[in-house]
Amino acid sequence: MELLLLRHAQPLWIDNGLCVDNPPLTQLGLRQAELLGKRMSREHLDHIYVSPLLRTRQTAAP
Numbered sequence: 747m748e749l750l751l752l753r754h755a756q757p758l759w760i761d762n763g764l765c766v767d768n769p770p771l772t773q774l775g776l777r778q779a780e781l782l783g784k785r786m787s788r789e790h791l792d793h794i795y796v797s798p799l800l801r802t803r804q805t806a807a808p
């Protein structure tokens with residue numbers, strides 16, 4: 747069995763000087779997620795598990 751762990755792409759942690767509780771990805775993070783999706787499409791993955799946080803779902807979406 748192989749296990750591949752990935753971290754989410756870059757989130758928007760601060761918005762107008764306030765910390766964001768469940769931040770979306772930044773524009774850079776969306777691009778990172780897109781590139782990660784292209785890279786992972788070459789892998790054979792039986793399952794993908796993500797937390798319910800927005801940044802992890804956005805990273806896994808592409």
